[in-house]
Amino acid sequence: MTTAASDHPRPHSPWHLFIAFTVLALQGFGGVLAVAQRELVDRRRWMTREEFVDAYSVAQLLPGPNVVNLSLMLGDRFFGWRGAFAAIGGMLFAPLVLVIVLAASYNQLASFPAVAGALRGMGAVAAGLILAMALKMLGTLRRNPLGRVLCVLLGLTTLVAVTVFRVPLAWVVIGLGTAGWCIARWCIARREGGQR
Structure with missing residues (x-):
């Protein structure tokens, strides 16, 4: 990944990166990719769309979850190994706690029809988010x-x-x-x- 351009905003500290990736991870039910693109490119402007596509392409070739690989690369880009650990920690800590809590209570919650319906609905939303992100990324093909x-x-x-x-x-x-x-x-x- 190229070094951050000076005209792009950048995170103030590894802690800022940790918080940003925690917020990002908590929005990503069913997949974080579309949320990551919106947060990192559109909202925070830490990357251009072209940089996002390039970094995501590399992240996809590496073993492990794509967005976790992306967070690792972006953290390293700004703060070296401290940023990499902060970004990956933010990406994994809150979802890990949430998944453990949900897994522990799933047997009691799964019997409620509203919960089963909500889980099915989230699958459709995740597919829609991925499709919307793909359509937004089409513009990067020009270059x-x-x-x-x-x-x-x-x-x-x-x-x-x-x-x-x-x-x-x-x-x-x-x-x-x-x-x-x-x-x-x-x-x-x-x-x-x-x-x-």
Whole structure:
């Protein structure tokens, strides 16, 4: 990840990062990605949309939860290892406590129809949030080295592979991720060769 640009606001301290990621994590029922994009790019302006897409792409290739990887990278970007621990702590501490409390009381709560309905409704909301974030991110494709057409083709190929052919996500990331990387390298080399 590139160093933070001077014209971007930045967190004041690791504690500020911890609080920001705690607030972010507590908003993310069913998935934090859309909330992370809104908080980090639109609201706090710690990253541009392009930086978010780049960092999220790297976070997705690493083992573990994507947004936790993203928090680790962003914390390190601002405050080194102290920021990385603060961001990951904020991302995990409150949800861990909440999940332990809910797991302990789930057997009593699961029998209530309102609770079961609320859980089903949250799944639809999470899908809507992810779709909304994807639509917002489409604007970043303008400056992508692949160009819009190749990006859309890779995206559609990924969608078809996962939903129609039910290819395991690991194989999609390895196969199409490698293909995307190779095509991007070729496009960049071609563009740099044409500028000489």
